[in-house]
Structure formats: structure tokens, C-alpha cells
Ligand SMILES: Nc1nc2c(ncn2[C@@H]2O[C@H](COP(=O)(O)OP(=O)(O)OP(=O)(O)O)[C@@H](O)[C@H]2O)c(=O)[nH]1
Ligand SMILES: [Mg+2]
């Protein structure tokens with residue numbers, strides 16, 4: 001019963017699902033139900049078995065339409081509105097009445113006058129960017145509604161064990177098993193969205209003459225991260241034929257200043273020349289400097305490498321994982337152009353497997369020959385040894401001599 005596919009299937013049918021968040025956040029799990037499918041029985045089940053705070057996650061449109069005032073709003077915490085009861089309830093607290101209120105919150109025709117304030121149901125508004133801007137249960141619950149094409153309102157309540165602890169994973173798993181409730185995680189929901197919802201858009205395009213040849217250049221922007229990516233293609237370009245693609249992560253030191261510490265400039269130069277000599281090429285230049293840690297941190301990492309640490313150890317000492325990059329934006333850029341079959345110029349097996357997992361067919365890998373020098377030797381060595389990069393070394397040098 002694990003996995004988002006099961007969760008979406010159940011959710012669409014108006015059944016409960018369980019969503020864990022990550023250990024480095026609340027480390028809790030919520031029982032979640034599409035509000036439009038609320039029934040007294042289901043609400044009674046929720047109150048008996050989950051026992052946390054009874055909330056209904058809603059989107060901003062509902063909050064605005066129902067004129068639900070937000071009394072306290074801090075940047076990163078939950079956006080609770082005032083509590084509500086439906087106007088046709090009496091005390092508002094029974095399962096029958098909380099079910100009525102929850103269901104009406106999902107009614108697209110409801111208006112502010114349909115609710116009494118204060119009440120016994122606590123709406124909480126999801127961030128507009130969903131889990132891409134805040135990785136909370138509220139956002140996850142509303143995303144699940146969107147993915148399942150339901151009204152964006154979901155009953156949501158933390159699962160507490162017999163002692164009232166919300167962090168008892170074994171208890172949560174046993175509850176899921178006992179009642180056959182499918183389980184997923186906020187990370188999994190985020191991954192689904194990154195994969196399926198295009199987050200980049202084309203901002204501009206122009207002709208682009210270079211010393212290598214005449215290309216076209218496009219500017220793409222990710223409107224969540226605000227990152228801007230450059231894309232170069234040949235002037236005549238046919239996406240239905242296999243495209244020669246290079247996904248290059250920005251390296252100010254290498255690409256601009258021709259640093260000898262890395263192989264980035266050699267790779268970039270190789271591919272621009274390749275584009276000049278071959279048809280149907282695309283260079284996607286991603287705004288993720290220093291494997292995603294940014295320029296200043298990369299220079300800090302260089303300083304650590306001067307003390308003898310390798311490129312990955314330096315990242316770790318600065319508190320980062322080995323590689324913070326992802327290639328979702330590159331995937332959406334390729335989809336934008338209608339590309340599905342490519343030859344990929346890379347030495348990085350992670351890029352290959354990521355794109356293949358996303359349904360891009362990689363016909364072949366284009367190897368880029370690299371010249372080793374005393375400054376990039378250790379860097380290249382670490383990539384080959386630790387990350388299995390398949391680097392074609394030009395000249396006399398070989399890996400055994402490293
Ligand atoms: N954190 C960190 N980033 C680096 C360092 N040297 C280069 N980079 C960045 O690493 C990225 C390039 O990654 P590489 O591992 O060289 O190559 P790749 O993109 O994974 O694989 P290829 O497709 O073969 O180029 C660029 O974003 C560079 O800015 C370093 O020492 N530390
Ligand atoms: Mg929570």
C-alpha cells in the first residue's frame with residue numbers, strides 16, 4: 001500500500017490516505033481525506049484514530065471566497081484562518097456536524113454567509129506555490145486534491161498513538177496496515193509535481209551569432225526558484241529527430257575564467273564546437289553554480305580542497321550533500337521543445353539515469369575528451385572513483401596514473 005499511485009487511487013475514490021513528512025521537518029504523519037467526501041462515519045473514524053488537530057486544508061481561492069480571516073500569519077508556519085461551523089449546524093462539534101462543515105468547505109458554490117465564526121473546524125490555507133514553496137501537510141493535502149482533480153479542500157489530522165505521541169512511526173504503520181490505508185510522503189508528492197507540472201517558461205528568444213557558429217538562444221525561467229537558464233540550438237532544428245543534447249551546470253570559474261581546477265570549460269568549448277559541426281544540437285545551460293551550492297560556497301569548497309579534501313568532502317564539510325542539483329528544469333525545457341530522443345554529451349551517469357527514468361530515450365552518450373592537468377587531476381579522479389563518471393581522458397594520462 002506504499003506509493004503515490006495507490007494514494008491517488010484511494011484519494012480519488014474518497015478514501016483516507018496517510019502522508020508522512022520528512023524527518024528533518026515535523027516528522028509526523030497526517031490522516032487526510034478529500035473534504036468533499038466527508039461523511040459522519042469517516043469523520044468519526046478520523047477523530048477516533050488520528051486524534052491530532054482537526055483541520056481542513058484549503059487553497060487561497062476558497063479562503064478568499066469565504067472571506068476567512070487569517071488572524072496570525074508568519075512566513076513559514078501554517079496559515080490558520082478563524083474557525084468555522086456551517087450555518088446549519090447546532091453545536092458544530094459532533095462528527096455529523098463537523099462532516100457537514102468540512103464538506104461545505106469543499107463546495108464551490110459556498111459563500112461567506114454559509115458559515116458561522118468561530119466554530120469547530122479549523123481551515124488552514126496552503127501556500128500558493130504548494131509543496132514547491134512549503135513542504136507542509138497543508139500543501140501536500142491540497143496538492144493531492146489537485147492531482148486527483150478534486151475540489152482543493154482536505155480534512156487533515158495528525159496521527160497520535162495511545163500515549164498521544166505523534167512521532168511513533170510503528171504505530172502509524174500498524175494503523176495503515178490494520179485499515180488498509182495507503183501511505184505516501186511529502187517528498188514523493190513533490191517529486192510527482194516536479195516531474196509533471198512544468199515550472200519553467202520561455203521568456204525570450206533571439207538569433208545568436210558566436211565565434212563557433214550561428215545559433216538561436218532562448219531564456220527560460222523557473223517561476224518558483226526564479227532561476228534563469230540559457231538554451232542554445234542550431235538555427236535549423238527538428239525535435240522529432242534525435243537531438244544532441246548537453247546539459248551543462250554553470251561554472252563561473254571554469255566557463256568564464258577558464259579555471260584549470262575543473263573540466264567545465266573544456267566540456268563547454270567541446271560542445272559549442274560540436275554544435276557548429278553537427279545538426280540538431282541543444283545546449284541547456286543550467287543556473288546551478290557549484291553543483292547547486294552557489295558561487296560563494298564553491299569558493300569556500302576550493303579553499304577546503306587546498307587543505308587536501310576532495311570536491312565532495314569539501315561540500316560535506318560545509319554542510320551540503322555531495323550534489324544538490326536536479327535536472328527537472330532541463331527535462332521541462334526538452335518537453336517544451338517536444339524532444340523525446342537524444343544523444344547526451346555527459347560523463348555523469350546520474351544525468352543519464354534521471355532522464356531515462358523520466359521517459360527520455362537516450363540513444364547514445366557522447367564522450368567529451370578531457371585534458372588532465374596538475375590542478376584538475378584530483379577533481380577528475382574523485383568524480384571517476386566516487387561518482388562513476390565515465391571520463392574520456394585525452395593524451396598520455398590515464399586513471400591508473402592518478
Ligand atoms: N561544489 C563544488 N562544485 C564544483 C566544484 N568544481 C566544479 N563544480 C561545479 O560542478 C558542476 C559541474 O559538475 P561536474 O561534476 O563537473 O560535471 P557534471 O555536470 O556532473 O557532468 P558532465 O555532464 O560530465 O559535465 C558545475 O556546477 C560546477 O560549478 C567543486 O569543487 N565544488
Ligand atoms: Mg502537521
Ligand SMILES: [Mg+2]
Pocket residue numbers: 263264267
Ligand atoms: Mg562537467
Ligand SMILES: [Zn+2]
Pocket residue numbers: 251253254255262263264265
Ligand atoms: Zn567547473
